[in-house]
Amino acid sequence: MTEFGLIEYVAKLFGDVERQEWEAIGDDCTVLPIGGGEVLVMTTDMLQEDVHFLRSATSARELGRKSLAVNLSDVAAMGVKPVATLLSIALPQDLTDEWAKEFLEGFHSLAKEHSVALVGGDTTSSRAGVSINVVAIGRGEAQRVKRRSAAQVGDVIYVAGELGVSALGLRDIFSGDVESDFAAQHRNPRPQVEEGVWLGARQEVHAMMDLSDGLASDLCHILKLSNCGAEIDVDAIPAVQGDVEAAVCGGEDYKLLFTVEESSAEAFERDFQLKFQYPVYRIGRVVASAEPTIQWFKDGDNITPSWRGFSHF
Amino acid sequence: MTEFGLIEYVAKLFGDVERQEWEAIGDDCTVLPIGGGEVLVMTTDMLQEDVHFLRSATSARELGRKSLAVNLSDVAAMGVKPVATLLSIALPQDLTDEWAKEFLEGFHSLAKEHSVALVGGDTTSSRAGVSINVVAIGRGEAQRVKRRSAAQVGDVIYVAGELGVSALGLRDIFSGDVESDFAAQHRNPRPQVEEGVWLGARQEVHAMMDLSDGLASDLCHILKLSNCGAEIDVDAIPAVQGDVEAAVCGGEDYKLLFTVEESSAEAFERDFQLKFQYPVYRIGRVVASAEPTIQWFKDGDNITPSWRGFSHF
Incomplete structure (x- = not known):
C-alpha cells in the first residue's frame, strides 16, 4: 500500500x-x-x-x-x-x-x-x-488562512526562494560529501515563518502551500483542489546551479509556493523584496483546465518532461 | 536517562x-x-x-x-x-x-x-x-476542566471501577494464555468517556486523572500538584480477584481516579450508580501533609508495603 x-x-x-x-x-x-x-x-x-x-x-x-x-x-x-x-x-x-x-x-x-x-x-x-x-x-x-483550494484562473504563481538546494544536498550526502554547503542546507531547512505570516495578511495572495515533495508534485495539489491547471515557464524556475530537475522533482526545499491576483502582482513583488530583502520568483500562471495538470513551457514551446515528485514513503 | x-x-x-x-x-x-x-x-x-x-x-x-x-x-x-x-x-x-x-x-x-x-x-x-x-x-x-492540582484536604478519593484487570491480563499473556478474559480486557481497554464528561459537570468533583501507571504511582501526581497527602484503606480497593498488588501497581487500567468534596460524597455515589449502573469505589481520603505521600491502612493499622507504579519506559 x-x-x-x-x-x-x-x-x-x-x-x-x-x-x-x-x-x-x-x-x-x-x-x-x-x-x-x-x-x-x-x-x-x-x-x-x-x-x-x-x-x-x-x-x-x-x-x-x-x-x-x-x-x-x-x-x-x-x-x-x-x-x-x-x-x-x-x-x-x-x-x-x-x-x-x-x-x-x-x-x-x-x-x-x-x-x-x-x-x-x-x-x-x-x-x-x-x-x-x-x-x-x-x-x-x-x-x-490561505488554502490550497483558493487559486484563481489568471493568478500569478510564485515561489519564495531558490529550489533544488535540498536535492543537491541529498545527492552530496549519498556521494559521501556530508560537509558540503548543500548537505548542510538539506539538514537545516529554514521554515519561512515570517514570510508565511506576512503573506497571510495579504489579500492578493490566494492559494498557498509549502514545497516538501517538489514543485511537479506539490503544485498539482493546489490545481486539484482549485479545479484549474497551470502553465509554468521552465526558464523562470529559480533552479540552484541551473539544475531544473532537482528544482522541480527534489523534495524538502520547504519554500512557500503561492498564487497572487494578477493585477496586484507587480506591487506585491516590490513589497516582498522590500520586506524580506530577497525576491520572490514568478514562475507561471493559473489557467482554466478540466484537468489539474501543469503545462511546461521553454522558450515559448510546450514541452513534456517526465518530472515526478519526491516520495518520502 | x-x-x-x-x-x-x-x-x-x-x-x-x-x-x-x-x-x-x-x-x-x-x-x-x-x-x-x-x-x-x-x-x-x-x-x-x-x-x-x-x-x-x-x-x-x-x-x-x-x-x-x-x-x-x-x-x-x-x-x-x-x-x-x-x-x-x-x-x-x-x-x-x-x-x-x-x-x-x-x-x-x-x-x-x-x-x-x-x-x-x-x-x-x-x-x-x-x-x-x-x-x-x-x-x-x-x-x-478537572485538574490534578485541585484535590482538597478532606476530599474522598474514588476509583470508577475495578483495578488490576490489565495487570492480570498481561500476566496471562506472558504465560501464554492470550485468550483469557483478562488478556482480552488488557488488549481492549474501555476509556471512560461518558463518565469523564459526566464527572466534568459535577462541581463536587475536584481533582481527576486516569490510571495508566497504577494507583500507587498515579495518585502521587495528584498529591504532588495539590500539595497534600492521602490515606488509603487497602481493604476498600476494588482489586480484581483480591489481588491488591496487581490493583495498586499494575498499569493500563484506564479507570478514572478522582476526589470529591466530602459533604457531597453520599449523594454523588448514588447519582453515579443511577447514571452508570455500576458503583464508584471510595478508597480513602485526602489529608494535610507536607509530603505528597500515600499512607496505606489495613484493619485500621498503618502498613508500609513496597508498592511502586508500572513503568512503560
Whole structure:
C-alpha cells in the first residue's frame, strides 16, 4: 500500500464520522474555528530513522531543529503564526543521554526563535530506531488562512526562494560529501515563518502551500483542489546551479509556493523584496483546465518532461 | 536517562519560551482557553512495537482501538468530551495491507462510537517495527476542566471501577494464555468517556486523572500538584480477584481516579450508580501533609508495603 492509498482508505473509512467544524483533510494543516474570528491550524509529521534520516549523516541537534522546522513550515504555509508544539520521541536504549539532550537543544533552539511553546508530548523507549512525531499548532485570524483550494484562473504563481538546494544536498550526502554547503542546507531547512505570516495578511495572495515533495508534485495539489491547471515557464524556475530537475522533482526545499491576483502582482513583488530583502520568483500562471495538470513551457514551446515528485514513503 | 529525567530536562530547557495561554505540562492534557468560555484540551501518546505491544500477541484491530482508547481516556480524565484525533503511523514494508486496514478499522470503530473526527495525521514507512502516535483533542466549557492540582484536604478519593484487570491480563499473556478474559480486557481497554464528561459537570468533583501507571504511582501526581497527602484503606480497593498488588501497581487500567468534596460524597455515589449502573469505589481520603505521600491502612493499622507504579519506559 502506498502512502496515498492509505490516506484515501482512511478518508473513506472516516466518512461516517461527523467532522463538526474541522475542515476536511487535504491542506498543509487542518483548520478549526475557535470563535472571536480566530482559527487554530494543526499539522503533524512523523520521522523514522533510516527512512527520513540516517543517524550517521545528521547530528542530533540538526535533527531536532529539522523535525520542528518541517512542521512550522506547514503552519506558515497556511498564513498563520505557529504558537505551540507537541513532541513525541522513542529512543533506543543504546542511545546516549548526550544524543537525546542535543536533539532537544536543537528542537528548543528553533522553537525559541519563533516563540513556539512546547505544550505536550510523550517519551518512550524503542526496540529499533529513533522515532519522532511532532505536532505544530498555529493561531490567527480566520480571514488570513490561505488554502490550497483558493487559486484563481489568471493568478500569478510564485515561489519564495531558490529550489533544488535540498536535492543537491541529498545527492552530496549519498556521494559521501556530508560537509558540503548543500548537505548542510538539506539538514537545516529554514521554515519561512515570517514570510508565511506576512503573506497571510495579504489579500492578493490566494492559494498557498509549502514545497516538501517538489514543485511537479506539490503544485498539482493546489490545481486539484482549485479545479484549474497551470502553465509554468521552465526558464523562470529559480533552479540552484541551473539544475531544473532537482528544482522541480527534489523534495524538502520547504519554500512557500503561492498564487497572487494578477493585477496586484507587480506591487506585491516590490513589497516582498522590500520586506524580506530577497525576491520572490514568478514562475507561471493559473489557467482554466478540466484537468489539474501543469503545462511546461521553454522558450515559448510546450514541452513534456517526465518530472515526478519526491516520495518520502 | 529515564522517561522522567527526559521530561524534567525538557521542562527546564523550555523555561525560556513564553507559554502564552497554554497551561504548564503536568496534567493528563494541556489546556488552551479559546474564548467564549471554552477550552481545548490536548494529549499525545506514542506506541512502539515490542515496547508497548507485541504484534504476535495483539490483533491489528485491537491495537487500533487501544491506541485511540488510551488517548480518549486522557481527555475524559480532564472532564472534557473528546472531539478530534490525529494519527501518525509508520509501517514496516513487510507488513500486509490487510494489517494496516484492520488497524485503521479498529481505530475508526472507537472513534465512531465517540464521534471523534480524524482531522489530520501522517503515514510513512519504517525500517524497523510499527510506530504509532495519536493525538486526541477535547473541547468544552472551561469551568468543567478537572485538574490534578485541585484535590482538597478532606476530599474522598474514588476509583470508577475495578483495578488490576490489565495487570492480570498481561500476566496471562506472558504465560501464554492470550485468550483469557483478562488478556482480552488488557488488549481492549474501555476509556471512560461518558463518565469523564459526566464527572466534568459535577462541581463536587475536584481533582481527576486516569490510571495508566497504577494507583500507587498515579495518585502521587495528584498529591504532588495539590500539595497534600492521602490515606488509603487497602481493604476498600476494588482489586480484581483480591489481588491488591496487581490493583495498586499494575498499569493500563484506564479507570478514572478522582476526589470529591466530602459533604457531597453520599449523594454523588448514588447519582453515579443511577447514571452508570455500576458503583464508584471510595478508597480513602485526602489529608494535610507536607509530603505528597500515600499512607496505606489495613484493619485500621498503618502498613508500609513496597508498592511502586508500572513503568512503560
